[in-house]
Amino acid sequence: xxxxxxxxxxxxxxxxxxxxxxxxxxxxxxxxxxxxxxxxxxxxxxxxxxxxxxxxxxxxxxxxxxxxxxxxxxxxxxxxxxxxxxxxxxxxxxxxxxxxxxxxxxxxxxxxxxxxxxxxxxxxxxxxxxxxxxxxxxxxxxxxxxxxxxxxxxxxxxxxxxxxxxxxxxxxxxxxxxxxxxxxxxxxxxxxxxxxxxxxxxxxxxxxxxxxxxxxxxxxxxxxxxxxxxxxxxxxxxxxxxxxxxxxxxxxxxxxxxxxxxxxxxxxxxxxxxxxxxxxxxxxxxxxxxxxxxxxxxxxxxxxxxxxxxxxxxxxxxxxxxxxxxxxxxxxxxxxxx
Numbered sequence: 001x002x003x004x005x006x007x008x009x010x011x012x013x014x015x016x017x018x019x020x021x022x023x024x025x026x027x028x029x030x031x032x033x034x035x036x037x038x039x040x041x042x043x044x045x046x047x048x049x050x051x052x053x054x055x056x057x058x059x060x061x062x063x064x065x066x067x068x069x070x071x072x073x074x075x076x077x078x079x080x081x082x083x084x085x086x087x088x089x090x091x092x093x094x095x096x097x098x099x100x101x102x103x104x105x106x107x108x109x110x111x112x113x114x115x116x117x118x119x120x121x122x123x124x125x126x127x128x129x130x131x132x133x134x135x136x137x138x139x140x141x142x143x144x145x146x147x148x149x150x151x152x153x154x155x156x157x158x159x160x161x162x163x164x165x166x167x168x169x170x171x172x173x174x175x176x177x178x179x180x181x182x183x184x185x186x187x188x189x190x191x192x193x194x195x196x197x198x199x200x201x202x203x204x205x206x207x208x209x210x211x212x213x214x215x216x217x218x219x220x221x222x223x224x225x226x227x228x229x230x231x232x233x234x235x236x237x238x239x240x241x242x243x244x245x246x247x248x249x250x251x252x253x254x255x256x257x258x259x260x261x262x263x264x265x266x267x268x269x270x271x272x273x274x275x276x277x278x279x280x281x282x283x284x285x286x287x288x289x290x291x292x293x294x295x296x297x298x299x300x301x302x303x304x305x306x307x308x309x310x311x312x313x314x315x316x317x318x319x320x321x322x323x324x325x326x327x328x329x330x331x332x333x334x335x336x337x338x
Contacts, residue, residue: 052305069268074296095282100253102189111200138198146259149191183265196249207241247321257285
């Protein structure tokens with residue numbers, strides 16, 4: 001028969017809120033990583049600002065709003081140049097946004113459909129196979145997409161652009177005064193859409209796969225079809241993932257260099273406002289690639305200024321995405337719908 005220990009030998013369990021050592025180490029590592037990332041971003045911003053200071057001192061806000069990029073003799077007018085350099089970034093800035101929007105319009109619906117198919121429709125084996133292929137496609141270098149787009153996709157995309165112009169030319173964005181469709185924003189956006197589709201699909205798939213099983217089974221128990229369950233349960237739950245994945249793809253589309261450089265006809269002194277089928281466009285990243293090798297010191301400062309503008313544009317897109325994700329998560333937690 002066991003004996004009961006004396007009450008003096010029984011020690012009360014100490015309840016404390018102090019984190020354990022592994023938790024403290026993990027928290028310290030994560031805090032250091034966040035602070036280090038912030039410092040790196042700050043260092044990049046300061047470096048770009050310092051290198052581009054001569055251009056902003058010379059042109060001011062006109063560097064962003066101007067529509068001419070003339071190398072001249074590589075010297076500014078303030079130094080008495082007879083053929084001064086004039087740098088205006090607006091056509092390239094607008095071109096970057098236009099190509100990115102075309103890519104997003106094509107990629108986001110396809111990515112969401114693929115994510116839903118992988119999570120809710122395909123059998124387990126096929127779902128695993130498609131997941132591996134999607135993740136692998138997201139890691140393919142951009143130069144591969146650029147070469148593939150130039151030699152394989154461009155001939156087909158030109159034919160599709162010609163059909164759009166022929167049958168939908170009454171819509172301004174599909175009209176074109178010139179019958180050349182080889183290196184248009186449409187083709188560049190199509191190549192970028194293929195590049196960013198695996199990224200958006202991977203993020204959306206991961207979020208949709210975490211949809212609570214009790215919510216899914218509850219929807220089925222109430223008689224909902226799979227499509228109705230996706231609309232009422234999976235879509236609201238994964239809205240933040242869709243936004244986050246889309247903004248991640250947008251960031252890559254804005255900063256993509258080589259692929260756009262291969263398939264887009266860069267025009268530095270005119271803005272292609274809405275004719276996405278015309279062989280006329282621009283991109284900040286492609287401008288930097290095209291001009292850097294033969295640029296004078298003053299033009300290099302202009303290219304650093306272009307990089308600074310692209311950096312700020314991408315940062316703004318990420319901040320907007322973070323705000324949308326935070327708001328969406330709060331609405332999901334409180335059960336509110338806008």
